[in-house]
Amino acid sequence: MKDLKISENDVTQQPVKIAARDVQVYYDQTHAIRDVSVDIQDRNVTAFIGPSGCGKSTFLRCLNRMNDTIPSSRVEGTIRIDGEDIYDRKVDPVQLRAKVGMVFQKPNPFPKSIYDNVAYGPRIHGLARNKAELDEIVERALRRGAIWEEVKDRLQAPGTGLSGGQQQRLCIARAVATEPEVLLMDEPCSALDPIATAQVEELIDELRRNYSVVIVTHSMQQAARVSQKTAFFHLGNLVEYGDTDDIFTNPKDPRTESYITGRIG
Amino acid sequence: MKDLKISENDVTQQPVKIAARDVQVYYDQTHAIRDVSVDIQDRNVTAFIGPSGCGKSTFLRCLNRMNDTIPSSRVEGTIRIDGEDIYDRKVDPVQLRAKVGMVFQKPNPFPKSIYDNVAYGPRIHGLARNKAELDEIVERALRRGAIWEEVKDRLQAPGTGLSGGQQQRLCIARAVATEPEVLLMDEPCSALDPIATAQVEELIDELRRNYSVVIVTHSMQQAARVSQKTAFFHLGNLVEYGDTDDIFTNPKDPRTESYITGRIG
Amino acid sequence: MSEIPNPAAPIADPRGASLLVQDARTAKRNRAEGRFKLYGILAICIGLLMLLVLLGTILSRGTGAFQQSFLTLPVELSAAKLDKKGNRDIEDIKKVSTFGYAPLMSAALAAKVEKAGIETGLKPKQMADILSKDAAAQLRDFVLQNTDLVGQTIEFEFLTNSRVDGYLKGRVTRDSIANDKNISAEQLDLVDALIADGALNKRFNLDFITGADASDARPEAAGMGVAMLGSLFMMLVVLALALPIGVAASIYLEEFAPKNWITDIIEVNISNLAAVPSIVFGILGLAVFINYMHLPSSAPLVGGLVLTLMTLPTIIISTRAALKAVPPSIRDAALGVGASKMQSVFHHVLPLAAPGILTGTIIGLAQALGETAPLLLIGMVGFIASNPPDGIAEGLMAPNSAMPAQIYEWAKRADPAFYERAWGGIIILLVFLITMNAIAVLLRRRFERRW
C-alpha cells in the first residue's frame, strides 16, 4: 500500500483511533471502495476529499457500520477502533454508533419537535438523570450546533419546518448531544452559509480537543482550514493520505495534484 | 425601497426578465419575506446570498409559484415575468414552471431510471418527435449536467441509487432538459465536488447566453465567479441588490458588508 | 487503548469502554430489542398458525366434497317408454318426465344385481333407492342430448344417494343408520356387494366444481360452478368500479381537495361507511338498484354494485394512506419541471402509492368475495339453480348466486352431505381468493420500493 506508507511516515504525536485495513465495499456488483487502508488519529480532524461518487460517503458509513442498513452493501477487510475490530461478531453496532456519531449528507431531522430531535440521543443512552439535565444537554448541543439563537423560542416547533441550513445544524446538534468519541460528518456545511459554516468549523475545532472528527467536504478551503489530516479518494481508491498541509502544498500523487488544482473530477 | 433604488441605478444593458415588487411571503403567522422588490435581468446570472433561514429559498420558490404547494404559505405583492403578473388568476402555474425551471436544495430524483428522470420533462412538454430525438435531448441534458460520463452505461439504473452529488447533477440535467427560459437553482453545488462545481458553473455560464439564471449559494466565491448581479437577503429583507462586483467590493449596506466579511449570520 | 476520562462527560457515558464488551445499559437495550423482535416473530407465527389451523380444518372437512360415488349400470333406453311415437322427435321425448325414467333405472339395477349374482331381499324399488334422486334427471338430460341412442343399451354412471356416498367416505356407518329411515342395513349389504363387483366406486367429482346447486333432497348433485361464475361476475363489477372510483376519490381528497370542512365531512363519511354493517348496504341496494332503478333482482350486476359500495371505503382509506406516504419532494420535483399537478399525481405519486392501493384492493375484494349478508336482501341467497350464463350480459343480468351465499345455504341444510359440500365450497372459494390475491401480490411486488 503505497498510500498507506505515506501516512505512516507522517504520524503525529496523537494515538491512532481508527485503523482501517484493506477495506473493500461492494454494492451488489459495484465495487465502490477498493483496498482502502487508513489510520485516523484521535483528537484530530481528518478530511475526506475527492470527486463526487468516489466513495467518501460509503467509506465514512463503514466507520460506524451504517452500511449495515443498506441490504445490497458488503464490507470486507478490517476496521479497528481503539484496537477493536468493529466488524467483529461480538461488537454491537448500536454501541458502536453511540461511540461513533454521524451527521448525514442530506439533513434528516425527525418529524418531531426541535427539542425532541436533540433530546432523542441522550434519552436513549440515558445521559440525563432528569428533565433539567436534559434541558441543559439540549441547550448545550444546540449552542454547539450554532442554532440555539434561531430556535430557542420555538423548541417545540417541528424540526422539519426549518430551512435547509437550519435542519443541517439541527442534525449536527443532535449528533453532538450524544457525546460521541468519534464524529463522522458527511458534508456538514454544504447547506450552510459562511457564518454558520464558520460556527460549525469552530465547533469542529472545539470537538477536536477531546474527540476524533472525520469530515467529508468538497471545499478544499474548508479541508485546509479545519483538518490536520486529509485523505484523497478517487474512483473508490484512497489515493493519498497525509498531513493536510503536505497534501495541499506538496501532493505526492499526480491525481491528487490535478484534483486540487482542479483538473480531474 | 432603498434597496431597489440601488439596483435601478445599476441597470445594465439587459432587459428585465423578472420584476418583483413589494413581495411578502407568510408561512401561517411567520413573515418570511418582507417587502422584497427586485428586477432580475435576462441573459444574466443573479445570485441570492444571505445567512441560512433568511428566506432565499422561499423567495426563489415564489418566482415559479412553487410556493403554491405549501398550504400554509401566502404570497403578496406582484411578480412579473416578461411583464406578465405570474400571480394573475389567468396564469397557468404549470406553464409558468415549464418556463421557469427549478433545481431544489435537496436532490430529489424520481424513483425511476436515470433516463426516465431526464426524459420526463421533454415528454410531458412534447419536445421530442421521436425516440431518437428524445435520446439526444437526454444525452445533451446529462452532458450539460456534467454527469453523462458517469451514468452513460447505466441509464436504466434507478436515479435514487446515485451518490448525493450525482443525484444533484441529475436534477440539474432534468431541469435543463425542458429548456426553460429562467432557471432557478437552489444551492445546486452544495453537494458537489470542485470539479463538478466547475462544470456546473460552466453550464450556468453557458445558459446565461440564452436564459436568465437565478442561483442561491452560500459560497461568496461562487457568487463572485458566476453571477453578474447579487442580491443579499437578511431576515427576510432584501438588504442590497446590485452588480456583483459592486456588492463584493463596495457594499452599501453595513449588514452586507459584515456578512461578506463574515461578521453576521 | 484507554482514554483520559472526560470530566465534562455525564455519568452514563460509556466513554472508553470496550466495544467487545457490552455495557449494562446496552445489554439491557439489546434485550429490549430482542424482545421487540421476538414479539414480531410471535405475531407472525400466531397469524400463520391460525391460518394453518383454519386451512387444516377446512381441508380436512372439505376434501371429501371433491369425491363422489357413482354406480355404473348398463341401462336399456327402451324406445317403448321414451319415444312412444317412435319418431325420435325431441319434443316428444321431452314429454317423458323424470318419473318415466325411474322404472328404467330400477330395471337396470335389478338386472345388474341378478347378473352379478348378488343375493338380496330388497324389492327393485328399494334397491333403486341407493341411487340419487337426481339419477333420473341425469339420465333424462343425457337422453335429450343423445336422442339417437334411444332404443340402445348404454353404460351409464349414476350418482348414488348421499347416504351411500357417505358410507363409501366413512361418514355413514352401519351403527349410525340405526334410526335412519333413508337407508337400511340391507341396502348397505347391496352396496357392499356392488362395490365388490366393481360397479360402485368413488372418483373425482368434476361436477362439484362446474355444476349448479341442487335441492335439499339431492346433495350429491349439488355443485359450485354456477355460483362461482356469479362471484366472478360480481368481482368483475367490483373491480371495474370500486378500484377506479376508489382511487379517483382518494386522489381528489388527498391531492386536490382544499382542506376545509366539506372535505372533512367527506373524509369522516368515508371512514364511517367502512363501519356500516354490510347488510345495510343490502338495504340500500334493494332500495336503489332494484326498487328505484328497476334492475333485476338476484342479478350479479346488482350484487356487484352493492359490494362496490361496500368495498369503496376500504379501498379509499388504504389508497389515501398510501398517497399520504409519498414524500412531498417527489411532487415538488415533478412540478419543478413543469408537470401539472394532475401529471405529477398520475405519473409519479400514483405509481409510488400502488403497493398500498393494491393492498387495499386485495383486502377489499377479499371482503367482497366472502360477503353474504347484503346478498340476502337483493335475492342472491337461496336456491338458484340456473344454467351457466351464455355471455357477459347474461352473466351480469341472469339470476345467480355467489360462492359465499351458496356455502351459507349449504351449511344450513339438513343433510350432513351438504355440510361436507359447504366445506368443499370453502376450499373452492379460497382457491379463487388466492388466485385473485396472487395476481395482485405479483403486481404489488413490482411496485414495491423503498426510496
Added chain:
Amino acid sequence: MSDFFNSITGGGLAILLLALAGAGYFLARSRALATAGGDARRLHSLPRYYGTNAAMTTLLPALLVLALWSLLQPMLIQSSVLDTIPPSAVGEGASVNLVMSDVRRMASGLDLAVAEDMLSRQQAEGISADAPELQRIFADLGVALGGEFSPPVLAGAQLYRSLDATGHVWRILVVLALALAGLVLSLRVSTADFRARNMVERGIKALLILAALLAILTTIGIVLSMLFETLNFFRLHPWQDFFLGNNWAPNFRGDSDLSIMPLLWGTLYISLIALLVAVPIGLFAAIYLSEYADNRIRSIAKPLLEILAGIPTIVYGLFALLTVGPFLVKVFGRGDQGLLGVDWMSGATSVLTAGLVMGIMLIPFVSSLSDDIINAVPQSLRDGSYGLGATHSETIRQVVLPAALPGIVGAVLLAASRAIGETMIVVLGAGAIARISANPFEAMTTITTRIVSQLTGDTDFASPETLVAFALGLTLFVLTLGLNVLALIIVRKYREQYE
C-alpha cells in the same frame, strides 16, 4: 321520420355520441397540429390533450343533458298524464301512484304489442278499452295489471305513449345538437395557444370530485333508506325505551323491550377485545415484516396473512363455536377439571370467544396496511436514528411509528369498523343474549347481528320487532360517525409530516 328516431335506442344514441367524440378527438388533434405548423413543440399542450378535450366537450354536456332529461321526462309526463285522469278512475283505497303504475305498465304493454306486430301503430294509439282483443294481447305479452281495466287508464297510457315518443324525439335532437355544438366549439378553439391540458385536467378533476361525492351519495342513500322505517319504528315504539332502556327482548306478540343499550355494550365490548387481539399482533407483524424480515419472508408471509381476511366469516364462526369456545371452556371453566381449576366460563359462546376469533380475522387489516405505511417512511429517518446509536427497536418505536401514525390509525379504524360490522362470528361465537355485563366469559350480542336477525326473521314486516332493525342501523351509523370524528381530531393532533 319518427321511425328513424324510434330506431335510435339508448345504446344507439350512445354509439352515435361516441362516434362523434372519436371524430372530435382526431379532428381537434390534427387541427391543433396544423395551426402549429405541424410542430408539436409549439403547441401549448401535447396534441393528445387537444383531442381529448374535443372528445370531452362533445361527450360530457350531451351525456349530462341526456341523464337529466331521462330523469325528468318521466316526471313531467307523469304529471301531465295524471292531470287527464279523473279522480273517479282512482279506485277506493288505491292511490294515484297505483294508477300511474298501471298506466306505465299498460303503455309498455302497448309498446310491446306494436313491437310484436300484434297491433299496428295506429291501432295502438286509437284502440279503445272495450276492444276485446286488448285483454288477450296483454295476457299473451305478459303485462300484469293491478287494477281494473278502465278506459281512463287506457287513455292515460295512450297519452303517455305519445308524450313519451315526442320526448324521445326531442331528447335525441337536443342531445345530438349539444354534442355537435360541443364538437364545433372545441374544434374552433383547438389552436396552438389553447390550453387544452388545463381543460382536460379540469374535466378529470370533475370526475375525481364526482367519485368523491359518491361517498356522500352512498351516505345519503343509506340514511334515506333507513330513515323512514326508523321514523315508523319510533311511531310504534317509545324512543325512551329504545335509547335509555336496558333490556332487549323482542317478542312475537308485540309489546317487546327493544333497547339498544345492551346491544351497544356488546358491540363495544366484543370489538374492543377483537382490537386488543388484532392491533398488537397486526402491528407487530407489520413491524417485523417491514423492518426485520428479509424480502423473501416478507413476500411470503404478507400474502399468507392476507388470506386470513378472505376466509369466509362463517368458517371463523364455526371455528369459534367448535374449536376456540370449547378450548376456552377447558381453560377457564369446568371447575376442578379445567386447566386453571376455575369455573368462570360455562358455555362455549362468550364475548371472549368471539373477540379472539374476530381479532384473528382482523390481523391482516392492521398488518398489511401498516406494513405498507411503515415501508413508506423514508430511509433517511431511520439512518438518522441509527447514526445516533439507537437500536432497531428504538428507531421503530420512536421514529418510524410516529411518522407512520396517521396511516396506522387509519388501518386500526378500518379494523374497528370491520369488527363493528361483523355478524357471522358474533352469531356463532358470542351467543345471542343481550345483556350488560363486564364479564368477558358471558355470552352477549351486537347491534349488527340483531339487525340481520330482525330483518331476516319471520315477524310481521311492519311490526316494531322488524322495524327496529332500521333504528338500530341508523343509530349505529350516527355512533360510528361520532367515533370517526373523534379519530379524525386525534389524528390531526398527532399528525407528523416527514421530509
Added chain:
Amino acid sequence: AAARDQVQVAGSSTVLPYASIVAEAFGENFDFPTPVVESGGSSAGLKRFCEGLGENTIDVANASRRIKENEIAACAANGVSDIIEVRIGYDGIVFASDINGESFAFAPSDWYTALSDKIVKDGEVIANPHQNWSDVNPDFPDQPIQAYIPGTKHGTREVFEENVILAGCEATGDFEKFMETAEGADEKARKKAAEKACITLRGDGKSVDIDGDYTETLARIESNKDGIGVFGLAFYENNTDKLQVATMGGVEPTTETIAAGDYPVSRPLFFYVKKAHIGVIPGLKEFVEFFVADEVAGPDGPLAEYGLVSDPELAETQSVVADEKVMDGGS
C-alpha cells in the same frame, strides 16, 4: 323487452327446502326454467311480495306463518290486491338431544318449568331456581338444563311459546296464579300480562336463543353434550345418527302423528301468489299447481319424504289453486 322468464319466489327459510325441491323437479319436467327461490325470512319475503306488481317484483312469497292483516293492507296499498293463499303442509317441531346422551319424555309443563323466568312454587312467584332436569321432574336424569331454542325472529319460536311454554304454564296452573297477581285494568289486559309472564324465559344462559339455523343448534349440541335443542322434523330425520328425539306428551314426532294431530307442536307452512302475475309470468300457474299436486305434496311425494307433514286437506288447497281463489280482504 319480454317479461322475465322464470318464476321468482322469496321468503321463509323453513319453506325454502320444500320450495327448492319442487322448483328443481319443476325445472326438470317442464319446459319452463327452474324458478328462483330466495331465502331471507317470511318478513322480508312478504315485504318484497307487497312491493307492487310487475316483473321486477316477486311472484310468490313463502311464509312459515299466515300473512297478517296489516301486511295485506300494505300489499293492497301497492296494488297487490288479489292474493292466493296456499297452505302446503305442516312443519313438525321436535326436541332432540345428543344421540349418546340420556333420553327424555317431555310434557309441555316440563319445558315451562325448566325455562320460564319466574315460576310458581308453593303459591309464591319466584325466580326459576332449577339447575338440573332432575329438579324439574324427578323422573329426569340429573343433567344440567341447557336448552337451545329458536331465536325470537323465528316463526318456530312463536309455536314453541304458544304450544309448549304457554300450554305448560296453563297445565301447571301457574297461569292462574299469574292472572291473580297480574296488574291490569280489565280481564284482557291481565290475561295478556299473565301470558307474558309465562313466556318470559330465563336470561341466565340456561336457555340460549339460536338465531342461526338448525345446523347451528346441532353444532352447539356437539360442543355441549348436555344440550337439548329444538329442530324441524325434516332436519332431525336427516341427522338421526347424531340426535335422538324426545317424545312430547308421550307422542313421538313423525309425519303420521303430526298429520293426525297427535303430536302437539307443529305449524302450518304457506305460500302466497300474486294473481295478477298468473298468465303473465310464464310457468307461474303451472308451478303452483305442480307444488300442491298429489305426487309432490301428497303423503308419498318427495316433500313428505323429505319431512314435510302433508296437509290432510290438500285437495281443498288444490282447488283453491285451480280456481285462482283469492283471499278475503282482497277486492
